[in-house]
Amino acid sequence: MAYEITEIKKIGIGLIGFGIFFAFLGIILFFDRGLLALGNIFSLAGVAILLGWRSTWALFTYRANFKGSASFLLGLFFICVRWPIVGIILEIFSCVFLFSGFWSSIKVFLYHIPVVGWIIQFISPP
Numbered sequence: 564m565a566y567e568i569t570e571i572k573k574i575g576i577g578l579i580g581f582g583i584f585f586a587f588l589g590i591i592l593f594f595d596r597g598l599l600a601l602g603n604i605f606s607l608a609g610v611a612i613l614l615g616w617r618s619t620w621a622l623f624t625y626r627a628n629f630k631g632s633a634s635f636l637l638g639l640f641f642i643c644v645r646w647p648i649v650g651i652i653l654e655i656f657s658c659v660f661l662f663s664g665f666w667s668s669i670k671v672f673l674y675h676i677p678v679v680g681w682i683i684q685f686i687s688p689p
Contacts, residue, residue, distance in 0.1 A: 575613030582606030586651075594647035603639055603654070622661060631660030 568576075586602030589595045611619040623632045638653030662669075674680040 572613055575609045575611075578605050578609030578612060580609075582609055589647070590651065594651070596642060596645060596647055599642050599647055599651065600639075603642070628661055631657040633657075635661065 582602045582605035584602070585598050585605060589598030589602055592598060610622075614622065622628060623635075634653045635657035638650040638657060641647070641650035641653060670683070673683055
């Protein structure tokens with residue numbers, strides 16, 4: 564089955580969740596550099612485990628995704644050199660470009676979450 568969630572994929576989803584949590588906590592605590600870096604590491608590891616190493620490498624090195632990959636690495640660099648606001652803006656920009664092919668799958672997934680799905684269906688019909 565294509566959408567079967569194995570134990571490895573559960574770990575990847577958990578790491579992405581930790582990454583989002585640490586990034587959110589880093590933003591809430593006045594752009595704490597350490598928490599933002601941990602959030603990036605957890606998110607990147609989670610994506611790599613969820614998609615697989617080859618698919619992740621292909622995602623970041625695909626020519627059409629070069630703008631997203633470069634802005635992600637530049638954002639990570641800015642976070643490390645103590646410019647976290649610029650780094651976060653670049654990473655949000657990179658997420659939009661890197662994962663633009665997944666938006667339809669994300670939308671279908673969000674429709675199945677009870678409260679979020681009702682809100683999305685109310686705002687924009689499928």
